[in-house]
Amino acid sequence: MPEPTTLSYLVVAALLFVMGTVGVMVRRNPLIMFMCIELMLNAVNLSFVALARELTDINGQSIVFFVLVVAAAEVVVGLGIIVAIMRNRSSLSADDMAELAG
Amino acid sequence: MTWRSWRARHMTNLVWLVPFLPLVGGLMLIVVGSRIGEPRAGWLATVMTAASFAVTVAVYFDLLGTPAEERSHVVTLFQWIPVGALQVDFALLADPLSITMALFVTGIGSLIHLYAIGYMHGDPKFAKFFLYLNLFVFSMLILVLGENLLVTFLGWEGVGACSYFLISFWHTRNSAAVAGKKAFVTNRIGDWGVMTAMFVAFSAVGSVSYKAINESALEGTISQTAISAIAVLLFVGACGKSAQLPLYFWLPDAMEGPTPVSALIHAATMVTAGVFLMTRVGPVLTSSYGWVPDTIAIVGAATALFAASIAVAQHDIKRVLAYSTVSQLGFMFLAIGSGAYVAAIFHMITHAFFKALLFLGSGSVIHGMHHEQDMRKMGALRVAMPVTAFTFIIGWLAIAGVPPFAGFWSKDEILLYVYADNRLLYFVGMVTALLTAYYMTRQVIMVFFGEARWNDAATEHGAHGDFRPHESPKVMLVPLVVLAALSVVGGAMQLPFSKDLHFLGHWLEPVVEDAERSIKGTWAYDNKYVLLFAAIVVAITGILLSVAVYAKRRLPTIEPKILENAWLYDATVARLVGGPGAGVFQAVTNFDAKVVDGAVNGAGAVARGLGTQVRRSQSGFVRAYAVIISLGTVVVLAWFVWRGWLA
Amino acid sequence: MELIVFVLASAMMLIGAFGVITRRNPVHAALSLVLTLFGVAVHFVALEAYFLAAVQIIVYAGAIVVLFLFVIMLLGVDKAEDLQTEPLVAQRWLAGIAGLGLLGLLVIAVSRGVEMLTTRAEGLATSAEGASGDANIQQLARSVFGDYVVAFELTSILLVVAVVGTVMLARRRVPGEA
Numbered sequence: 001m002p003e004p005t006t007l008s009y010l011v012v013a014a015l016l017f018v019m020g021t022v023g024v025m026v027r028r029n030p031l032i033m034f035m036c037i038e039l040m041l042n043a044v045n046l047s048f049v050a051l052a053r054e055l056t057d058i059n060g061q062s063i064v065f066f067v068l069v070v071a072a073a074e075v076v077v078g079l080g081i082i083v084a085i086m087r088n089r090s091s092l093s094a095d096d097m098a099e100l101a102g
Numbered sequence: 103m104t105w106r107s108w109r110a111r112h113m114t115n116l117v118w119l120v121p122f123l124p125l126v127g128g129l130m131l132i133v134v135g136s137r138i139g140e141p142r143a144g145w146l147a148t149v150m151t152a153a154s155f156a157v158t159v160a161v162y163f164d165l166l167g168t169p170a171e172e173r174s175h176v177v178t179l180f181q182w183i184p185v186g187a188l189q190v191d192f193a194l195l196a197d198p199l200s201i202t203m204a205l206f207v208t209g210i211g212s213l214i215h216l217y218a219i220g221y222m223h224g225d226p227k228f229a230k231f232f233l234y235l236n237l238f239v240f241s242m243l244i245l246v247l248g249e250n251l252l253v254t255f256l257g258w259e260g261v262g263a264c265s266y267f268l269i270s271f272w273h274t275r276n277s278a279a280v281a282g283k284k285a286f287v288t289n290r291i292g293d294w295g296v297m298t299a300m301f302v303a304f305s306a307v308g309s310v311s312y313k314a315i316n317e318s319a320l321e322g323t324i325s326q327t328a329i330s331a332i333a334v335l336l337f338v339g340a341c342g343k344s345a346q347l348p349l350y351f352w353l354p355d356a357m358e359g360p361t362p363v364s365a366l367i368h369a370a371t372m373v374t375a376g377v378f379l380m381t382r383v384g385p386v387l388t389s390s391y392g393w394v395p396d397t398i399a400i401v402g403a404a405t406a407l408f409a410a411s412i413a414v415a416q417h418d419i420k421r422v423l424a425y426s427t428v429s430q431l432g433f434m435f436l437a438i439g440s441g442a443y444v445a446a447i448f449h450m451i452t453h454a455f456f457k458a459l460l461f462l463g464s465g466s467v468i469h470g471m472h473h474e475q476d477m478r479k480m481g482a483l484r485v486a487m488p489v490t491a492f493t494f495i496i497g498w499l500a501i502a503g504v505p506p507f508a509g510f511w512s513k514d515e516i517l518l519y520v521y522a523d524n525r526l527l528y529f530v531g532m533v534t535a536l537l538t539a540y541y542m543t544r545q546v547i548m549v550f551f552g553e554a555r556w557n558d559a560a561t562e563h564g565a566h567g568d569f570r571p572h573e574s575p576k577v578m579l580v581p582l583v584v585l586a587a588l589s590v591v592g593g594a595m596q597l598p599f600s601k602d603l604h605f606l607g608h609w610l611e612p613v614v615e616d617a618e619r620s621i622k623g624t625w626a627y628d629n630k631y632v633l634l635f636a637a638i639v640v641a642i643t644g645i646l647l648s649v650a651v652y653a654k655r656r657l658p659t660i661e662p663k664i665l666e667n668a669w670l671y672d673a674t675v676a677r678l679v680g681g682p683g684a685g686v687f688q689a690v691t692n693f694d695a696k697v698v699d700g701a702v703n704g705a706g707a708v709a710r711g712l713g714t715q716v717r718r719s720q721s722g723f724v725r726a727y728a729v730i731i732s733l734g735t736v737v738v739l740a741w742f743v744w745r746g747w748l749a
Numbered sequence: 750m751e752l753i754v755f756v757l758a759s760a761m762m763l764i765g766a767f768g769v770i771t772r773r774n775p776v777h778a779a780l781s782l783v784l785t786l787f788g789v790a791v792h793f794v795a796l797e798a799y800f801l802a803a804v805q806i807i808v809y810a811g812a813i814v815v816l817f818l819f820v821i822m823l824l825g826v827d828k829a830e831d832l833q834t835e836p837l838v839a840q841r842w843l844a845g846i847a848g849l850g851l852l853g854l855l856v857i858a859v860s861r862g863v864e865m866l867t868t869r870a871e872g873l874a875t876s877a878e879g880a881s882g883d884a885n886i887q888q889l890a891r892s893v894f895g896d897y898v899v900a901f902e903l904t905s906i907l908l909v910v911a912v913v914g915t916v917m918l919a920r921r922r923v924p925g926e927a
Contacts, residue, residue, distance in 0.1 A: 004755040007863045009909065012759045014855040016766055016785075017767030017849050023770035025728050025844035032819060036771050036780050038813070040377075042789050042876045045805075061798050061885075062892045068801075068808055069904045073911035075813050079820045086824050087921075094724050095836055102720025726837055732847035739854045743861075 009050035017043035028061045029084050032076070041071050111180055113164040114175045116157060117196045117307055119202055121243035123154040124211075128236035134228030144219035147232035151215050151239055155208035161264035162201050173197055176249050178546015182719070183252070187651070190310060191348040193249035199613040200700060202447065202606075203246035206454050213581035217462050218362035220578035221469060231271060235366070238264035241370050246378060250311040251300050256377065258296060258343065261372045262289045265322055268367060276282045281355035284615045296379075297334035298412045301336050302328060312382055318391040320616055322568040323570025330390035333667030336383060336661060340376030344431050345400050348407040353428055358422040361465030362693060365419060369457035371426050374450050374698050377434045381443050384617025388441065399439025399523065403530045406432030415665035419464045425668075427457055427601060428499065433516055436531060441619025444596070444607045448514035450593050451606075456500035457510055459585035465495035466574040466582065471556065475544065482554040486571045490580050491550045493586040500589040502539040508592030514637045515598060522624040532640050546651040633704040762788030765917055773832055775821045776912055786810040800886045 016039060022037030044062045052060025086092060127150030135143050165173050174197040181188040196202075204355055215235060222231050241260025248254035263286075270282025300310050306328035307318045315332070318324045345353040356368050367373070380387065380398070406429045413425035430453050437446035468475055470487050482489035500507040503514070515537060521528040555572060573579075597603040601712070620629045650656045664670065719730070761784055768781025778835035786809045835841055891900055 003751055004795075007860060008755065008779070010859045010863065011856055012762070012792075014852060014859060016762060017772060017855070018852040019763070019766040021732055021851060022844050022848040023766075024862060025725055025732065025839060025847065027770060028725070029775060031775055031824070032769065032778050032817065035778055035817065038782065038809075039766050039769060040657045040891075042785065042809075045801075046789055046792055049793055049796045049801060051799070053796045058888050058892045058895075061801055061889050062897055064798070064801055065804070065889065065893060066897070066900060066904060070907065071906040072808055072813055073904075073908050075816060076911050076915050077918075079816060079856060083820060083823065083919045098722030099722070099837060100720075101722030386877050723837055725840060729840060729843045729847060732851065733843065736847055736850040736854065739851070739858070743854055 006050050006054040010047055013043045013046040013050065015043075016040075016046070028078055028095055030086075030092070030097075031079075031096060034082075038071065038075070055066065064077050103503070106628060107577050112162050114196045115177055115747060117161050117194050117247065118179055119157045120161070121240050121247060122136045122156070123150045124243065126150060126237045128233050130238065130242060131229055135233055135705060138229070140223070140228040141219050141460055143229035143232050144215070144222070147236045148215035148219065148434040150236060151208055152212040154239070154243070155205070155212050158201065158204045158208050160629050161196055163203060165196065165198065165201060170608075170612055176248075176451060186204040187308065188304065190252050192253060194245070194247040194253070195249035195312070197382060198609050198611075199378075199447070199615055200247050202451070202610070203374075206451055207239065207242050207246065207371050210458050210585075211242075211456055213237075213391060213584055214362050214458065217365075217465070217578050218360075221362055221465055222360065223575075228273070229431070231268075231360070233265045234264055234271070235362070238268065238367065238372075241470060242375070249313075250309070251296070251303060251315075252310050255293075255296055255300065255381075257642035258339075258375060259293065259631075261367070261375065261489075262286060262293070262343075265289070265356070265367050265372055268363040271359055272362065275358070276346075277355075278358040279506040281352075281358040285352040285356050287352045287444055288349050289342050291349060292339040292376075292597060292638055295335045295338030295342065299332045299339065301559050302331050302335065303410070306332075314615070315326070315383065317543045319383075320436050325377075326389070326494055329386055330394050332396075333383070333387050333390040333394045336379055336386075337394075337401075340490070341381055341401070342436075343378075343379075343437070344373045344375070344376030346401055346435060346475070350409070350428050351668075351675060354421055354424045354668070356416070357424050358678040361420065362470060363463060364424070364466065365458045365680070368424065369461050370454035373397050373427065374454070375430055377438065377450055380438045381447060381614065381617075384438075384443050384614055387438070388617045388619075389495075395439045395441065396524075396706070399520070399527055401434050402432045402435030402437075402439055403520075403527045403534075404432070404732050406436060406534040407530050408432075408480055410541065412665050412668045413541045414537060415661040415663075417479050417666075418462070418500045419467060419480070419545065419549065422476060422477075422541060423457070424462075425724035426538065426542070428536060429538065430457065430501075431533065433513065433534070436520055436527060437516040438710070440516075440519045440523035442516060443614040443618050445512065445515040445519055447610060448596050449516055449604055451595070452500070452508040452512040452589070455588040456497045456507075457537055457583055459493060459497040459582060459589055462502065462578070462585065463490050463497060463580055466578055467494075469578070470571040472571075472612065474556070477548040479555055480549045481552045481556065482550070483571055483605040484550040486574045490582065493579075493582040494550065495546060495697075496586040498542050500592075502567070502645060503535055503637060503644075505638060506590075506593060508589050510641070511593035511597060511636070514634055515596060517637060518627070518630055519619065519621060519631045522627065522693040523619075532636070535637065536640050536644045539641045543645045543648035544652050547648065551653060576708055577641050579665075581661075596725075598634070670718070751795065753790065756797065757793035758788045761785070761791070761804075761844060771832075776818065779817050782817070783810050783814050786814070798883065800889055 020036045020039030020043060023039065024033050025031050027036065045067055048060045048064050048067075052058065053062075085097065089096065121476040123145075127147050129659075130146065131143055136404070138146070165175075174195065176193050176195050178191045178193040180192050180193040215232070216234065222228050225231065229230075238261060243257070243263055245254050245257025245261060248257060248722045253439070266282045269285050270279045273279045273282070303315050304308050306316050306324040309315070319329050342349045353368055353373070357364055358365075387398070409425045409428035409432060413422050413429065416422045416425060430449070434449050434453075434547065435444045437443075437449060466487065467480065467483060467490060468485070470490070471480065474480070500509040503510045505511070517528060517531050517535075520531055594603075596606040647657075651659055721725075763785075765781045765783070765788060766833030769778050771786065772778040772781060788803060789803045790802045790810075793799075793805060
């Protein structure tokens with residue numbers, strides 16, 4: 001049986017990444033947009049780990065470690081911002097937060 | 103190094119004092135002029151100019167002490183414009199030509215300053231007058247001592263500005279203000295010529311220094327077209343400044359200024375700047391196409407004749423002299439066009455003597471006649487103003503060309519060279535000499551001889567009861583006497599009888615040797631005594647004719663109205679400039695406003711319009727931004743993949 | 750065997766992702782996200798990154814998704830999005846083009862690049878090589894606390910800053926206080 005090669009992992013990761021990107025563009029709920037960003041980060045983590053095995057280099061996994069930590073911090077701050085903004089609004093849509101128009 | 107050459111270098115290094123002293127005088131008068139008042143302001147100005155004269159004399163003697171080949175010293179004061187290829191220093195050139203000019207500018211300038219102390223007595227703006235006079239002397243000295251075209255141009259513009267100030271000195275009088283403006287604007291046309299010549303010189307030679315330009319012209323390192331362009335453009339400038347035919351009409355109106363101004367600026371110094379400039383670039387003139395000196399000669403001769411014809415019918419005592427100045431300047435340009443640079447300078451010097459004398463004398467007459475200037479209301483003044491009359495008569499004899507007075511020798515020298523060049527122009531010159539003698543005699547007779555016509559004019563001038571013209575104060579008479587003496591002996595500079603007597607010629611040789619024409623071997627040279635005699639005959643004929651018309655009343659007076667109106671030249675120019683001229687100016691202004699400004703503003707409007715369009719992409723919708731980012735990423739990635747940089 | 754694991758884990762991952770981007774109810778989307786994260790964790794195990802797999806479950810699925818759910822509850826569960834309409838013009842079309850383009854290019858780039866990969870470092874410590882079961886953690890720890898200790902300290906500071914900042918941000922303003 002053919003084994004999954006590094007290429008297959010990378011392709012799968014790419015697919016996940018693209019789905020995350022499309023999700024950010026299509027969904028209006030800010031929380032779901034955030035989740036799509038998490039998808040993208042996960043895709044990247046997967047790529048790193050796959051390549052770490054391919055190159056037999058532990059540095060790939062170290063990077064994923066740090067990405068994980070920073071992603072957590074980012075989620076905390078992002079959700080805090082969303083809570084702060086949404087406190088005074090009734091609708092939960094990114095399109096309504098358009099005050100920074102030029 | 104001998105002590106002599108050390109001293110020469112030392113003294114000549116102080117040549118910067120020559121323009122500096124009048125500048126200091128002017129600046130002091132700006133600060134304390136109105137406080138020290140009359141007459142101390144006048145004495146201050148005079149002392150400064152006289153001190154400048156003393157320094158010039160010292161430099162002159164030092165130059166005399168050095169051998170002829172070394173008589174050209176450049177004293178660099180500071181580096182003026184160091185911009186890439188354009189390296190211009192503020193440098194003064196002390197060589198025979200510039201020191202000659204400086205000598206008579208400061209010498210005659212001092213005399214006129216002295217005279218003005220008496221003439222401007224009682225004027226409320228006394229100190230200001232001397233301030234302007236000193237600034238003028240400073241500018242003129244910068245002009246003649248300049249080592250390159252740019253320094254000369256600085257002085258050129260300076261004398262133009264001071265001329266404007268001084269012509270419209272009594273600016274509450276409308277005619278004076280208008281005359282000042284006219285002089286300045288007309289000069290500006292000439293200035294354009296000088297500026298463009300500088301641009302051409304820089305682009306062709308790479309420098310605006312006289313040495314570089316003249317050497318390039320002689321060696322032929324630049325094209326003859328460029329040389330001719332420089333020559334023609336500088337001549338245009340000279341026409342403006344020296345009142346030659348197309349641009350002369352400012353000079354008669356400039357008589358609105360006080361008489362010392364007319365004497366200094368419009369007779370002896372500023373108007374000679376054009377002649378000086380032509381002599382400075384003599385090698386350029388001779389290396390250009392043949393028609394360039396010919397044109398200069400023709401313009402000079404035409405101007406001389408034209409102006410002399412007008413002077414015959416003028417009634418104002420100063421206007422006669424003004425047209426006479428234009429005419430004599432025409433003679434100088436005729437000389438230059440014929441290659442007689444030494445003769446032109448000679449005539450310039452003698453003309454400075456007798457024309458200044460005549461103007462100062464007329465000023466004395468005006469002063470004594472309580473500011474009456476119409477000659478028809480004068481007469482028999484030799485009794486009331488003997489010294490003025492005596493000196494004026496000497497001036498008259500000098501300008502008419504009667505030997506042994508100075509004017510005869512210089513005019514004869516010019517005519518000698520003109521004969522060798524072009525017989526027709528010689529004929530024109532002779533006719534002009536005849537007219538000169540004629541109108542000057544007319545002036546002398548009308549003013550100093552005949553019956554006294556001023557009694558009828560007494561009541562017109564609000565004279566108190568018994569109107570009697572009086573002689574001027576001593577401070578005005580001393581300069582007259584000095585100038586008269588110079589007009590008598592001035593010819594000794596360059597007597598034609600033998601080579602050894604050509605003092606001026608030898609002195610100026612290092613400067614003009616590359617440009618001066620040699621007439622050895624021509625018919626004129628071999629028969630110069632014949633021409634000499636012919637000149638004397640012409641002068642005497644003119645005088646006798648005038649005596650017959652005005653004194654003896656044997657012949658009728660011919661003073662046609664058209665000559666009095668200066669061949670309607672002024673009116674024509676006014677009509678041209680006011681009519682179609684104004685149309686052209688308006689068109690140029692519109693072009694500037696619409697096209698030039700429009701282009702600049704249009705660029706701004708385009709930027710603004712573009713910005714407004716681009717701004718629409720800032721919708722505020724985060725998802726739209728996300729789309730744009732993604733599309734951008736796709737494009738960049740596609741580029742990289744296509745280029746093969748990722749694999 | 751490995752192939753089956755691969756296929757199953759990838760299916761989990763991609764179905765979960767699809768759920769995230771298409772479910773109307775945000776709680777359903779969060780649960781789909783958990784499915785994706787589990788799929789990724791399985792992949793990590795298959796790729797011999799054991800520690801990271803554990804951390805992925807604990808931190809991502811355990812903490813981050815829970816945080817998401819808290820906020821969803823806070824802001825109203827019943828606010829389901831209307832996925833039929835799209836207010837921005839051509840948004841979906843452009844999103845589709847961008848997505849397809851990106852996918853195509855990434856696959857091309859990756860497939861071309863994979864041939865150039867060469868072994869670089871001394872190798873991953875795995876239990877298959879006879880080292881102890883903690884070999885992966887030890888090697889990772891040696892890397893993080895050795896080569897990257899400064900970055901490690903900085904990330905801890907980052908965490909503190911993030912927490913403090915968020916508390917400040919999300920605080921309700923008490924009247925009488927700036």
